[in-house]
Amino acid sequence: MQTQCQLDALQLIYQDESIVAIHKPAGLLVHRSPIDKHETQFAVQMTRDLIGQAVFPAHRLDKATSGLLLFALDSDSARDLGRQFSDHTLRKTYLALCRGWTQEYGMINKPLLYKKDKYGDRNKQEPSEPQAALTEYNTLAQGSLNIPLGKFPQQRYSLLQLQPQTGRKHQIRRHLNGISHPIIGDVSYGDRHHNHLFNDWRGYHRLYLAATSLEFTHPQSGQPMIINAPLQNDFHQTLSALNLASAVPEPSQPQ
Template sequence: MSFTVKTPTPILEALQAFAPTSSKNTLKKWLKSKRVFVNGHIVEDAKALLSQGSTLSLGPRKEYFRASIEILYEDSNLIVIYKPPGLLSVATDKKEFYTAHGLLKSRVPGKKVFPVHRLDKDTSGILVFAYTETARESLKKQFEEHSIYREYRAVLLGRLEEKKGTWTSYLKETASFHVYECAPCPEAMEAITHYEVLHETPKTSFVKFILKTGKKNQIRVQAAHRGFPVLGDKKYGTSSFERLALHAYALHFIHPISTKKLCFTYPYPKEFATFLPKTFP
């Protein structure tokens, strides 16, 4: 969220207008902790005077950033992170600041950060963002050509009869953003997912998914359509779990500049352990 200064104003007065319920001490703490940005640059001086048209914004608390995302790899061209469940990948509304994309932009104000792909809000796992347009175009092309390896782990409700195979279907989306399977037609998107059951309990299946395509809600819709919804999926299945039991476990791609193959994995969440033996790798 941002605030535009209409007339030349001392920064503390501008902050008071931006956050009228906050005390003066709180506003000074924001400045001291480098959370206040003016036109994309950090401002710490409590005596600063803002010119007309300046844009004032507030960055996240540092502890929020540390608790929200974990950096797995970073260079001048791209960054690979772990996104926890409950955090949007990118904003769906200009007012949404607490997204993986927004948090990365707040690390180095003024630095460009380009989204390349997304994870559903309630899905945890690995995400890559580009720092340059060249890197973005290269990564987007790899996604479009389905040359990037994407592996997910999920807990499904029920036991699959076929323990290994491929789901091929066609997906459409309603005006209310609900994705569903349909017959092949020009408006539908083909979705291909390879799967393998890694472990079972009497009522659940722990499954490895490898995406051939990457359509919105692909795994969740295909699993639910076959009668095995992802545990905790309030949208397409059952909510009888503390979170959506879907995790982006592995991501392999070619570095846009060096052309070296980069491979990343992030352990499945501890909540999944309830459905696995203690000796499970």
């Protein structure tokens, strides 16, 4: 029986006649990309092989992000889910471990310049002005680590639950960096000193960001759906080492 802290590989979370949801481990691409030509495994192909039928990605997760990934099983369902994502009528929830002690609650309202996706946006016209971007977060727990770094003998960290209200590329990562609370393990927008500290302390070379929940309308039945994904093994164990794991919300069953 898989437990919350044993999820370290692609796992099937939910399936019906129209959709399938998996847990994508950190480091796995959703689909083939010219950016990572050396990669040979992809979530699309692995999910297809796992369930024995074609799948249509409803959205994307960064390679470095772990967690819930939703697929449609037919083209009509794919179009409906794609419209929900583009219209921001569904609710996405993430957990992140970041540097420093954050406020109890925050709404980050900071426009972001468009970042082109070399795989999906090759022929897309790039907006020249920053695009509206809004991320809501709640601080679930805060902890410290008695390891010196720079002039500080003790390091502070926060576990956040986040709901992006818009869908800009790397939005959560860029927004948290913009308020001086970058996500641990973020090699593009993070703090390299804290990244190295965690690599040495824990031995996990990963981004501490996970997609944990999706609330949406079922593309065929029209009924509201909530699907949750537990944290990957290495993420959960790091939170345990920081005495933060008890603050992680318990995943409920798909509704």
